Amino acid sequence: MKFFIDTANLDQIREAQELSVLDGVTTNPSLMAKEGITGRNNILKHYVDICNIVDGDVSAEVIATDVEGMIKEGEELADLHDQIVVKVPMIRNGVKALKYFSDNGIRTNCTLVFSVGQALLAAKAGATYVSPFMGRLDDISTDGLNLIAEIRHIYDNYAFDTQILAASVRHTMHIIDCAKIGADVMTGPLSSIEGLLKHPLTDIGLEKFLADYNKGN
Ligand code: E4P
Numbered sequence: 001m002k003f004f005i006d007t008a009n010l011d012q013i014r015e016a017q018e019l020s021v022l023d024g025v026t027t028n029p030s031l032m033a034k035e036g037i038t039g040r041n042n043i044l045k046h047y048v049d050i051c052n053i054v055d056g057d058v059s060a061e062v063i064a065t066d067v068e069g070m071i072k073e074g075e076e077l078a079d080l081h082d083q084i085v086v087k088v089p090m091i092r093n094g095v096k097a098l099k100y101f102s103d104n105g106i107r108t109n110c111t112l113v114f115s116v117g118q119a120l121l122a123a124k125a126g127a128t129y130v131s132p133f134m135g136r137l138d139d140i141s142t143d144g145l146n147l148i149a150e151i152r153h154i155y156d157n158y159a160f161d162t163q164i165l166a167a168s169v170r171h172t173m174h175i176i177d178c179a180k181i182g183a184d185v186m187t188g189p190l191s192s193i194e195g196l197l198k199h200p201l202t203d204i205g206l207e208k209f210l211a212d213y214n215k216g217n
Pocket of ligand 1 (some may be wrong): 026027028066111131133135136158167168187
């Protein structure tokens with residue numbers, strides 16, 4: 001299972017990279033704005049900065065919603081760095097753009113996916129990753145995890161290569177649940193990854209081991 005961090009914050013990306021289990025980064029226009037990164041040139045530079053921190057894939061989102069605009073932007077993004085994966089929204093024109101990118105060797109992440117039907121289309125169009133937003137479904141009292149399970153089932157039926165990138169992960173249990181289902185990737189905040197580290201018995205056990213060691217020294 002690949003671990004991506006869902007942020008545009010360079011300090012958090014560095015921290016996750018230093019933990020040595022990071023496989024990539026996802027960003028979106030809202031995450032960029034949260035870090036105060038605005039303006040096309042600054043945003044493009046920020047993508048390169050992120051690529052220079054991590055070893056893995058970095059999703060960079062197109063803003064255009066027409067096919068030509070998406071293709072132009074996507075090609076510009078892909079040219080920035082080998083690690084860039086072009087993030088394309090699940091809309092009619094997005095499906096066409098996904099197919100173009102797939103035919104032209106540009107890797108993609110189909111974003112804003114909320115149904116199995118959308119995930120099926122993304123796979124048919126040759127998306128590298130599909131991003132079902134599980135947290136946002138949970139927010140509206142719909143079972144986000146069930147969506148991941150249904151996509152897994154359908155992709156396995158037809159051996160689609162598209163990787164399921166469980167997105168909008170909000171907490172540690174989301175990661176565990178996605179791992180049980182067999183999501184290929186998860187993207188979430190640093191806190192959700194760090195939560196995997198924690199167990200009170202580990203802390204108590206280590207404290208006792210160190211105390212006992214120190215008795216004899
Ligand atoms: C995925 O690529 C998105 O950036 C992200 O996971 C959205 O998460 P949110 O619902 O917490 O904004």
